[in-house]
Amino acid sequence: MSVTRRSLLAAAGVTFGGALGALFTGTAGAAPVTRGYGPLLPDPDRLLDLPAGFSYRVLSRAGAPLRSGEGAVPANCDGMAAFRAPGHGVRLVRNHENRVTAPLRVPAVEGLTYDPRALGGCTLLELDATGRVTAERVALAGTAVNCAGGRTPWNTWLSCEETEDRAGGEAGYAEDHGYVFEVDPADPYRSGAVPLTAMGRFAHEAVAVDPYRGVVYETEDAFVKPFGLFYRFLPARPLGGPGSLRAGGALEALRVPGVPDLSVVAEPGAEFPVEWVPVPDPSAAGTPIRFQDFGPGGITHAQKLEGCYWGDGGVHFVSSYARGGEGAGADHHGQVWLHDPRRGTVRLDVLFGPATDVQLPGDSPDNICLAPDGGLMVCEDGGGAQYVFGVTRGGEVYPVARNADDIGVPGAPAWGEFAGVTFSPDRRTMYVNAYSPGTTFAVTGPWH
Template sequence: MRRRTFLTAVSAGLGAVAFSGAVWHEAAASASRSLPSGGLRAGAGPYGPLGAADANGVALPAGFRSRVVARSGRLTGGLLWHPAPDGGACFADGDGWIYVSNSEVPLVGGASAIRFRADGSIERAYRILDGTTLNCAGGRTPWNTWLSCEEVFRGRVYETDPYGARAAQARPAMGRFKHEAAACDPDHRAVYLTEDESDGCLYRFTPDVWGDLSRGRLDVLCGTGGDGVEWRPVPDPTPGVFERQTRHQVAAARHFDGGEGCHYAAGVCYFTAKGDRKVWAYDTARQTVTSVYDGGGTLDGVDNITGLPSGDLYVAEDGGNMEINVITPDGVVAPVLRLDGQAESEITGPAFSPDGTRLYFSSQRGPSGETAGTGGITYEVTGPFRR
């Protein structure tokens, strides 16, 4: 919907990239270790260099292939695919699977789903949320629902059913603010939420009953000096238009410039901030927040983020050179795909199929740069991803 304007000149050389191996490895056990001197290993990533762009305009390593599964304004599985596809996730469904995708347009945004058969063919597509506005990112839950987040002033989180059987439900207890992404932490029975404001916060929602997001406590991350942090309750999670907004209600709240993607794995909540140009890591055991990527390498315009059990993180670019980069546990940052000829777009909604062999994502505006029209393209990449 918007064009990012935060991008500045990228610091030269790999020496500008900083990692914290201590949070990357064995976070739950609080083991102290660091990466080898220099932090980032130069050279190709785990899949090798990118080749020339294929017929779909996607540059991939050897052994990978792409296909287009949907285009905005065209029929996909019997559904007119929505404009401005954004955040997404995959869900197992019998011998097939489902990919859900938000629509980041005003008033009619909502979310749609594509159901794939076991052989990867499309069975059908359908709407799972209507009548909402600027649905940006979100997150899947352990009980197989999709949290669709409105990136608008006093926006809401909507809990939706990717299988299309139950009506979507607003979850105001999770806060009314400019939502971006959500990541569930089943270990601590909490949901982390990012906020796309220049002084946005990281929130933690703890439901009264795990699996029921209708009631609970909303906390905001606060600094305690250095990397140390703590959580404090937000006094009024649903402020009125002229009341103090959530990010300004607690004086000690820690602020991040443009919160974006969010992903939880092995005791760590990873989240990105486009203005900071960093990938951050909240270590739940140490109660610290540190930067695991400080820019300056091949990854720029940090945005949506996902991961696999291998420990690899996949970060999509908004701007930059339209890549998805992998960040490996041993300190490699490298592109795994690039979209050529789409400089006015952004990559959104990266999500892996349940078996980890297929990566879905969208180009929100495509080569045309159109937001509300027919520019959006949703892709599938198949290959030997490290699972």
């Protein structure tokens, strides 16, 4: 029996009655939320709705000048991570998912640019001990469609290109794209702009590094069949520190025997043994990886594999949605899986949906991170209102933030997705991006 968003949120103490907005503002007689931090309160400035006792600060907004003078803050703020800085400060590395049509490119800076014809990359914000922004500059440029990524145990950021465009193609790039790039937040020039080609060329979404074994897990965001794969990269120099991933390694893809498509699993708690199959051609020189021949038994696909994060001794990864009409084995509105490398298993932890609940919040989970209470924070990337949700270790879902910045037109409101949720090293501040119009928030309050 599948668990729906309605039942998950009802378990979190939300009563489903009255208008949708009332469920998360505590108005119109809606019962108070008993899990999480309480109902969301409308923001008088119409930017970010939060529970009582929480507040936010806008750190950066697309189009404003970068403090470095290198140009404007780029558009399409996406994946992000927070790192310790001297004097109890924080460094934030932030992706910009810019395609060739992006209105605000990541400025091309000498020594940090891979392909001058590509408009994506990363910017770096430095905050002092009070949370005030003291610097903002380019950390990586000339990459394309930098979606999410992941941090390493040696405190660098792995930025992922969600594209497979080749040099000389329709996009007009001078270099091949579809790679992972390492960014050193302490000194971006030290890492430069070097593609980690051994980690594969495909539409990367996110990565997570096993801090004990050094294995790097990667998600592939493909929404057209054949769908994406879940990968692991076995570095030649595991846990070797900055630059060690350039030494190469072996790329493998996940096979769940008897399960060619993860969408058909509909019961949270269902667990399966896994196999890892070598990728025939990680460079995808002639054939995209997901089309390649993995031999008898095939390989396991999933539509829209997105967020990926290490925690609880394993790697959590997200399938944002699946649609039978687009070729998936079944419909769902979001899955969160856990791979346990010690036991060699994958387990479906959370299922959002089904289609009967499409008017309720909680569809299309995307970026994820570990929450202060040991659960997860999940960014929503679906239709209608956009939320950051918490998920308890028991699989219960509760609202944390709602985007109140209406970027629609009169009569047709719209809100940008959330992305890049991450916490400060002391776990006292949550940082998160509103993808459009491109805003980075710092949220403080009584985190558990």
